[in-house]
Amino acid sequence: MTSVLYDNAGPKARVRYRSYGVLGSIVLLAIFAFVIYRLVATGQFSARRWEFIQYSQIQVLLLNAWWATVSAFLVAAVLSLLFGAVFAAGRMSDHRWVSVPSTAIVEFFRAIPLLILIFILYFGLSRSLGLNINTFWALVLGLMLYNGSVLAEIFRGGVRALPKGQTEASYALGMRKTQMMTNVLLPQALRAMLPTIISQLVVVLKDTALGFLILYPELLYQARYLGSQPNLSSPILQVGLVIAVIYIAMCLLLSRLANYLDRRTKRSRKVGPLDPTAVHDAEMEVVAASSHGGGGPS
Template identity: 40%
Template sequence: MSAQNLLFDLPGPRARARHRVLAVVGVLLIAALVAGAVYLLRNELRWAMWRPFIDPVTWTAYLLPGLQATLTAAAISVVTSLVVGLLLGVGRLAAQPVVRAASGVLVEFFRAVPVLMMMVFAYYAFIYSGVLRGQAASLAGVVVGLTLYNGAVIAELVRSGVHALPKGQTEAGLAVGLTPGQTLRSILLPQAIRAMLPALVSQLIVVLKDTALGYLIVYAELLQRSQNLAANYGNIIVAFFVAGVIFVLINWALATLAHRLEAWLSTRQAGHVLHVAEGGAVLTGDETPAVR
């Protein structure tokens, strides 16, 4: 019996009929809201506003370069966030109290400060120091902000993943003569990272979406390019709608990847049932005989 059956009674005929009615009413309400919005924005949604998107120049000069900039910032931020997250996560699990305290302060600070504030601070730090200029400073500001915030989130994932493991894993490592640091690196972290992979992939969606904040520090990502397109053709509603659809498609692909990865890991971690056949042969779950 499933946990759901233990906690809740299955809906009866009247409840199922009520749920169907509520679902139909909800769908009709949403359809009415969409129809009302389309009617109010009919002048902004006429064919003349969509025509620029059949021109290849719109894609080669605006949308595709913006998408490339978005993916570039997201890819760099993912790599740096993983490195920073693992370092801070291991630091929070270190045996030395000073390392644990310092890592904890950094994690809590970076989680508390808004991502946009860190982007703006890093951007102006690069500009005023003269280290970087132009789009390089904007890209660096986006990457720094995303790295610090998402690195802190990943550090918490690492810490919680290790703490979720059975205590016997740590005891077994210490029993065979490993130090606490060796036990963490050799036994606990590999298991925790495998368990965290779906959550880490899901965090990629957050990184990708937050690259749009680079718009405010003049980074020419997809949102910034869409605004430039709208300024030239006067179709801001349609331009932002198309940019939103692109974001949705990419995020949907990442979410699908996360779900498939989670299913694959569940299959890999599932055990095989052994059946003893006549004559002493051992049959695995796929009926492959093996000699005892």
């Protein structure tokens, strides 16, 4: 069997690729073992460097930082989804006075790096123009503008990827465009776009770490603070590993949520077998209605 871009590997090529895979795995394991060895040799796993986690004040500090991260993520995620849905609909509008500005806004905010957006919102608008924007809203609005623009393209691409027959059938049934979008196109597109949407929300979660640059007290900000304390033996690596585990756990929870939603949507698409008697009765009703409607006496 041949692919479009390349031929499938033969027996010798498969053996060669398998050998490359084994060799690459051995190299990666060797690098990992060397890193662990150096960490042990330099005392990074000694109890003295990890005793900071036993203090209740530090546990509360990390818990507050975790909640600051989660709260910024939740608000930014909801606003990004709303922003993306609104401007995706605007880009697909038949009215140019709606589609052109929507396209300009989406392309503009997609082109600006997120960090620059956060700086503009916090230092530019808040300090230069006198607007009272705190660190939380500067971070959230920056995440919303950038990721919402990306989600707008995801939504638009998902709807455009559906077969044109869906749109034509909806218009043939007398649906308006709003009804067609909400009842026919969006439910199908959301199922296909769900993995990409969750992936973008994972990006939103990880990008909350940029808040430490404007002194928002999230996980990375507190990690830098704790790691620079000499009375705790400056455990920057240890605190970084703890923060990394927290982020990994949150991202895995999002992935589990995506898998759960995917299973739910697959179950909702399953339908039972049709009853032949019911189908026959429905066909006879359609034939009778058409004969009464078009075959009356002249």
